[in-house]
Amino acid sequence: MWDDIGSDLTIVFTGGDGCFEMLQSEPMLESRVYAWQEIDPMPLEEVLTVIPAFHPVWADADADPDLISMCDHEAAHGNFRAWAKITHHLTVGMKESGRAGVDEDLLRWAYSKLRHRRVA
Structure with missing residues (x-):
């Protein structure tokens, strides 16, 4: 993980079923999630x-x-x-x-x- 606040680095976590629970189970990962975004199926x-x-x-x-x-x-x-x-x-x-x-x-x-x- 990157903790240099002077940087413009962004890390994006993507995943399918179970990824939310996995990220939540790891406090060091969850603490770095700024926003949760769920993508719904296209109509x-x-x-x-x-x-x-x-x-x-x-x-x-x-x-x-x-x-x-x-x-x-x-x-x-x-x-x-x-x-x-x-x-x-x-x-x-x-x-x-x-x-x-x-x-x-x-x-x-x-x-x-x-x-x-x-x-x-």
């Missing part, structure tokens, strides 16, 4: 605006709003990190299959590649 209206601007694969004519809506409902759930992972898998799948655009089969294949945590 569908925002997804339909943000995702086509995020990557060219979603801006193509083949990636219509119904396909984006289906993917958000079935896999991404308004989570930008999930959208980034799905997009990566899509671009790999498009390259490997020689497809020029997104279709329902390729999309389902891409988000089937998402890792799901197992709850013990």
Whole structure:
């Protein structure tokens, strides 16, 4: 940690489920948190605006709003990190299959590649 008050250094902690509890359990870490910020999932209206601007694969004519809506409902759930992972898998799948655009089969294949945590 950095305690030089004359510096403009900023440290940002990010994490998923359980990070709040972990940071709170360590007094030296918690004492350095100036502000807690939780990021909520994007509503569908925002997804339909943000995702086509995020990557060219979603801006193509083949990636219509119904396909984006289906993917958000079935896999991404308004989570930008999930959208980034799905997009990566899509671009790999498009390259490997020689497809020029997104279709329902390729999309389902891409988000089937998402890792799901197992709850013990």
